Amino acid sequence: MSEYILEMRNIRKTFPGVVALDKVSFKVRKGEIHALVGENGAGKSTLMKVLNGVHQADSGEIFLNDEAVKIKDTKDAEKKGIGLVFQECNLVNSLTVSENMFLNNLRRGKHGLINWKELNKITQDFLDSFKFYLNATDKIEDLSSSQKQMVEIAKTLYKKPAIVVMDEPTSSLTTGETEHLFQIMRELKAQGTTIIYISHKMDEIFDMCDTATVLRDGQVIETRPTKDFTRDEIVERMVGRSVEAEYPVRTCEIGETVLKLENVTRNGIVENISFELHKGEILGLAGLVGSGRTEIAEAIFGAEHYDGGIIEVGGKKVQIASTADGKRNGIGLLTEDRKETGLVLSYDLIRNITVTNLKKVRNGFMIDSKKERQVATELAKELNVKTPSMMQIARNLSGGNQQKVVFAKWLFSDVDILILDEPTRGIDVGAKYEIYCLMNKLVESGKSIIMISSELPEVLGMSDRIVVLSGGKKAGELKKDQFSAEAVMRLAIEN
């Protein structure tokens, strides 16, 4: 037997009009953590779907322990010891953790009935053995999104797969939870399980992975032990060009106060939040998940009511009771979940962009379709949205391009204050850089931005000033010369 547990040889997979994978050869050693990196659309997920039996390759072979295998479907993959942790949540919300773990696999006891007590105990023992800190009898709907992700992982691990595929498992986890997941991964590795790890985050790759394979445009660019790679080398291979600085510099004057919050409170959620935002400024809003960042943003935009405090826009006190009020006062919110709440995925790009301000393309009562298309196309071009046509439906775009469409939508509405909630989540390196440049361009043109982000380097790299929230309260404010990861974290964990 060779040292490789998995070998995929010359895998080719095409979809109508696209070659998703082109002669991909991919080898994984037994017991290692193997990073699979590449920009969105590079073919990582497709390759893993071929391995998992979701897609069938057009040509090529798969070997497991030197034995040629055909993987017919996901059930078959599971039988062969391949487990995939889904990026999306595939849990039944109304059932408990243990019911979800045993879904379709409920062990029956005496008289062919289910022994819930025993089942819950097995689940709890298993969860405890990996220190999952979850209750077997909790309902999924009562869990946070990161806990759900943990259940998803537990569900896969329970089947004791020899190879575990994790597709960006940390994108919805906080720093603490990520560390927790890493402990679980180390435990798995110690037990001899092989892990294939898909991620955009360089730190994780270098901390956790033994080997890295870089994919670009459906081809393997290079496989090397991570210790022989430098960060820049990986990024360069991903994007196929040498990378500029991670955060572009901007030159712009910071002007008068455009937005002022005074003791804004949402009962039981955020308390007495005060800060100011200036013209031409990017204000970073940092804090742990659950510290109230999104919640205060919702109040400013009018998506949720606030119970007390004063909001001033352009020096005038305003009442913001609805999203229409927010928009009227020149405020726009780019939500953290662009698929669920930012876009109408089944609509084309034109409709998605113009929805915020149809007045602009109206001629009397009627929408001027020609003008609408023209304006939307210009915006999309300006933002460098990569799409075969403006009639493409939003679902078919990559994450980075979808995010650009969300930007276009708010630029179209002519708002002056943009609140960006996790603007680069799940977006690959190249597109991230474009989003940063776009943010710079916006503030240079006189707009103001509040950026919420869980990625500390991004907050530090892009902000002019940082407000840190902790437990629903403002923990502090940092000026540019006070910026450091430690300073932010110290404030974030204050309460």
Add this chain to the structure above:
Amino acid sequence: MDKTMKFIKDKAIICVLVLFIIVLAILRPSFVSATNIKNVLIDTSIYGVAAIAMTIAIITGAFDLSLSANFAWGQIFFCYLLNAWGASAGGILLAIVCTLLSCMAFGAVNGIVVVKSGIPAWIATMGMNYMIKGWCLVFTGSDMISTTNAAVAAFGKGTFLGLSYLTYIFIFVAIVAYIVMRYTQYGRNLYAIGGNRISAELAGINTGLYRFSTFVILGLSAGIAGCMYVCQIRAGSVLYGTDLALTCVAATVVGGTPLSGGKGGVHRTVVGILLLYVMYKGLGFLGLAGYVNSMVKGIVLLTVVSFDAFMTQSGTKK
């Protein structure tokens, strides 16, 4: 291949309709006589007006089961007002306006309940259906109400270019609805709300007001259909049109507007309601008894929806 599939899917219903008419024309040439066409279109027009409003609601992600009772109320109240004020042209006009306003008021109640309380539309409007029906019975002393108004009767019989005036009302309503849904900000926002309500709300659209408005439109359509029905029958009763709401849903779905919202269009519903009525009447012409109508409706609905689901599935599979 993809394009052909899309074409078949888009035009299938029209093809079925045309085919059915051709077959009928061959087997029973009298089906395509001018009188019969006029008569089939009268029935189509009355329900068609309501079906258009139902389609608008379904596109927005709502639903109205109280449409049947509201339609009955429209007939009853219109007859009642005609008997009171119908002597002069101004009186008739006032009767129409008051009928429409009262039906819109019922729609508004639906809208407030659904938007403010968050109760699912189908259950809220089902309750409303019983309530309006009960109110109709109280109002008429559980009797039917009739009118002998000559002007209204004449309007019901009147034709222009071989088609009933009522059909022109339907054509007018359909065209206005089509333009509003396709070319105005109002219509576009309704689509956006049906496509993803949260996303629409977060785009700064006052979704509550828009959703409320669709219920008022539904009420208006019930009123118009009610008045049209009175022109035809010269009477009103809760027993007339109990199948209206579900027929409208069927016409919408058969036409190709999915219940999931955000897609489809009112022009499709025009074809949908035509197909349903050509089928009923056609089968009657072929000698099937009237009471098989309901079965036919069921079969058409299931066939069309299954076909659509099949085409959608084979479209997404790669």
